[in-house]
Amino acid sequence: MPIDYGDTAWVLISSALVLFMTPGLALFYGGMVRAKHILAMLMQNFFAMGLVAVLWAVVMYSLAFGDAGNEGFIGNFDHVFMRDVTGAVTGTIPTPVFFAFQLTFAIITPALMTGAIADRMRFSAWAWLLGLWSILVYAPVAHWVFAGGWLADRGALDFAGGTVVHVNAGAGALAAILVLGRRRGWPQTPMPPHSLPLTLLGTGILWFGWFGFNAGSALAANEVAGIAFTNTFLAASAGMLGWLVVERVKSGHPTTLGAASGAVAGLVAITPCAGFVTGMAPIYIGAIAGAVCFLAVSLKFRFNYDDSLDVIGVHLVGGIIGSVLLGLFADVAANDAGKDGVFFGGGWELFGEQVLAVVATAVYSFVVTYVICVVLKNVLPGGIRASEEEEATGLDLTQHSEVGYSFAER
């Protein structure tokens, strides 16, 4: 197909929008940690924009998108070291644009996990986990779904990454914290957020960037992109309301952190659905995700795992909700390339494929992440965990020789 300039322009803009989500995520999480760990949280996210981009050019892009449409488990090595990227065309956009757009997804997906491992992983251990996870988990799963791999071939739908991004990162986060252990003192010692204004600012940036994430995933400036854009908008709003209503009833106050969390839960859930549903569906999907994710974040206290900033409660659960609800709400009226779900006369076939895609992604990510973390724990000279003193002093000073806030003149 010839290059379409409108499509190209939109995907270029979307790539910048999605890249901006990673610093937004860093602030979203950074506000929720204690002040002595703020820089470590920002750095774990920011560093992904460095390491993952280089790995993407060297090998990851080829493993994810090489031999696209092979109905298989992984790509190939045809495009390692940027081979045959320049000059090629993907759909209606130049391949280097497609490369950059997909790279921004590869960056934010492992970055999502930093919220679970907050305040206790050594930085060098995170660097290893980030690199290995990107190559061994993200690249193959992206191939399964985004590059005509086995899940896409079976008929599972995932518009912008409900499974590839959110279920994938959420399951990986769960495995990582089971190996890493709880923060010292959790849950007896209160560890409240140190700056919710940062969290709210981060939420705004995420919401803004998510338009590129979802509407950009149309890979064209067309009707489907427009539908995805509006669906994204409505799901975030409904997610906020869903969370706040349940929160108000269950714990008495509507909170700013609840508004932020609900909006993100709605955005997570609409991600797989964005270009495949229409009408009021995004509002139902967002509201369900907001309400259910509020309930899901308390699971960590019942089962005693320290998912510090609720990556499992929001991203794993929200990703599952969106991916599975797509089996009900999908509507070809939104997108010729989509399918009809249960509510639109499509029967239960799509629903079954959605459940399979969620289970396959979650199991693969959990198992491989668990193995990576156990290996790193035993191989790295300092292990993966910060010492008791480092954790008490703060990762900012002990990992980076900096402090986030300096009020006294010195």
Add this chain to the structure above:
Amino acid sequence: MKLVTAIIKPFKLDDVKSALQDHGVQGMTITEVQGFGRQRGHTEVYRGAEYTIDFVPKVKIEVLADDGDALTVAEKIVEASRTGKIGDGKVWVVSVDNVVRIRTGEAGADAL
């Protein structure tokens, strides 16, 4: 000479400052502090999880006063900062051996 120290609710600081200025107090030092008394702490809720915060924010005021004036200063603070609800704080008075104004070297009561 006496040092009058008071721990008060932060929102009462302006009232106390005005009352002391009206009384003729020339200076004071204030510090943002945290602590608890019979009020204990308060509860914060994040994502449905309740956290008990033991130390609540308070303001500490320190005023140097003449022996004859110290109790009146303490009374002014008490009047201006009282709400009648739990958590109003405390005021205490201790003796001071010496005070020096750094700029002039004046010492004792002259330095107040």
